[in-house]
Amino acid sequence: MKPAPFTYVRPKSLAEALGCLDDDGDAKLLAGGQSLVPLLNMRLVRPTTLVDINALPGLATISPTPDGGLVIGALVRHTDLLASPLVRERTPLLAAAAAHVGHRAIRNRGTVGGSLAHADPAAELPAAAVALDATLTIVGPAARRTIPARDFFVGPLVTALEPREMLTEIEIPGPVQRGWGFAEMARRAGDFAIAGVAGIVTPAAPGRGRSSTARLVAFGAGDTPLRLPGAAALLAGQPIDRALARAAGDVAARECTPRDDVHATADYRRHLVGVLTEQVVLDCAARLGS
Amino acid sequence: MSVALRLTVNSRTVERTVSARRSLAEFLREDLGLTGTHVGCEHGVCGACTVLVDGRSARSCLLLAAQLDGATVTTIEGLTPGDGLSPLQAAFRDCAALQCGFCTPGMIVTAHELLAEDRAPTRDAIREALSGNLCMCTGYVNIVRAVERAAAALRGERA
Ligand SMILES: Cc1cc2nc3c(=O)[nH]c(=O)nc-3n(C[C@H](O)[C@H](O)[C@H](O)COP(=O)(O)OP(=O)(O)OC[C@H]3O[C@@H](n4cnc5c(N)ncnc54)[C@H](O)[C@@H]3O)c2cc1C
Ligand code: FES
Ligand code: FES
Numbered sequence: 001m002k003p004a005p006f007t008y009v010r011p012k013s014l015a016e017a018l019g020c021l022d023d024d025g026d027a028k029l030l031a032g033g034q035s036l037v038p039l040l041n042m043r044l045v046r047p048t049t050l051v052d053i054n055a056l057p058g059l060a061t062i063s064p065t066p067d068g069g070l071v072i073g074a075l076v077r078h079t080d081l082l083a084s085p086l087v088r089e090r091t092p093l094l095a096a097a098a099a100h101v102g103h104r105a106i107r108n109r110g111t112v113g114g115s116l117a118h119a120d121p122a123a124e125l126p127a128a129a130v131a132l133d134a135t136l137t138i139v140g141p142a143a144r145r146t147i148p149a150r151d152f153f154v155g156p157l158v159t160a161l162e163p164r165e166m167l168t169e170i171e172i173p174g175p176v177q178r179g180w181g182f183a184e185m186a187r188r189a190g191d192f193a194i195a196g197v198a199g200i201v202t203p204a205a206p207g208r209g210r211s212s213t214a215r216l217v218a219f220g221a222g223d224t225p226l227r228l229p230g231a232a233a234l235l236a237g238q239p240i241d242r243a244l245a246r247a248a249g250d251v252a253a254r255e256c257t258p259r260d261d262v263h264a265t266a267d268y269r270r271h272l273v274g275v276l277t278e279q280v281v282l283d284c285a286a287r288l289g290s
Numbered sequence: 291m292s293v294a295l296r297l298t299v300n301s302r303t304v305e306r307t308v309s310a311r312r313s314l315a316e317f318l319r320e321d322l323g324l325t326g327t328h329v330g331c332e333h334g335v336c337g338a339c340t341v342l343v344d345g346r347s348a349r350s351c352l353l354l355a356a357q358l359d360g361a362t363v364t365t366i367e368g369l370t371p372g373d374g375l376s377p378l379q380a381a382f383r384d385c386a387a388l389q390c391g392f393c394t395p396g397m398i399v400t401a402h403e404l405l406a407e408d409r410a411p412t413r414d415a416i417r418e419a420l421s422g423n424l425c426m427c428t429g430y431v432n433i434v435r436a437v438e439r440a441a442a443a444l445r446g447e448r449a
Contacts, residue, residue: 007291038334050354103423109348
């Protein structure tokens, strides 16, 4: 197998990289290559220029923010995300999600930005980003903009990125979201999930009259990471027990929108979303100690 | 389009000009004659083409040679002593952990990375580490055993 011919460029600055995208409307960014190169090899995509962003400075860093959150550069590799004590401390959900991405050799190259920009509906990091209420920073020829993760994913492999734009970083807000849960079902370790669920339960702020809230996001169960607002609403302000978790799972199974494909039927995925939601909700509650 | 490269492969400096669309796997096999790196699926799934890039395992079918200017690449040939076998290779032989041998270079490179970080991996950790490497022949049991035996040998124990 051999990709169709292309011009290879390795810009040294963000401005230069954006310039390359500007010069060729059929250019594509190359980050870890773990999703793009298989598509090139099979000639499912035929960009005329490959813009290798691996030499861009400053995009492979993980920085703490004053509110207890994190800013993660687009070029941070999955392996480095997993190895980072800051990530484990401040965004344990993201660490759990990254551990499920592919195999070690894939995680050594694959990047956070590539995973989000590729937007596979069964991918772990997009779902975790939505559950964590992350904000993505995008730079383009004219300006720099931010977009909430929940608005970034538009369809299977389609995002809010315009052709001449690049994702540079993802910010996860603090304080640390301790009530997290993550579960997926895959046939073998490292396979894409058949279906999975990521969740955050935020406890009521003491003395402020605000009740607890939840964000639940399914993956492999719709065209994008899929928020489960009905199931989350059921949990709001309630003490979580097994019966409530089960009820949330039932609602989640009804509100997700999976499809049949070669890996599993839509019915089986719906069943999984129900069971995994129940498990994730209980895990969130257990971690909060409620 | 062609790209000029200078990189280190198995401790030797290599300078070549390659086509932009040449994969690292093809570059190693066809330009450098290092045919120990095997090519199976060419889309990242089988693990036969696994090499070390700057010390970390990577699929050589998913890297362009053009990306590796300045990099350090180690293949199965680079993990093989001048005479004899490495502890991992010896364990694979002793445990009958290979039949046709197609998957073996990728298995050994992957296990090498694991044992470099963890001299006493659990059986589950070994299975997890090798989960991205497919073997059509052995059924894996002996491969896991071989990695356990190599780990013991590296710890100075007899397994
Ligand atoms: C065998 C195998 C198993 C895998 N298993 C999983 C799995 O279980 N779960 C999972 O989520 N993924 C899995 N993956 C995919 C892997 O996670 C990829 O690393 C990831 O999806 C893409 O990241 P990348 O850095 O490799 O991106 P690339 O392949 O380099 O790029 C992917 C796409 O994103 C674009 N892009 C990259 N970076 C940017 C940016 N900064 N801004 C804008 N656009 C950008 C590219 O142009 C391209 O269209 C697997 C891959 C393989 C080969
Ligand atoms: S040939 Fe590279 S993973 Fe199969
Ligand atoms: S020994 Fe034949 S593929 Fe593993």
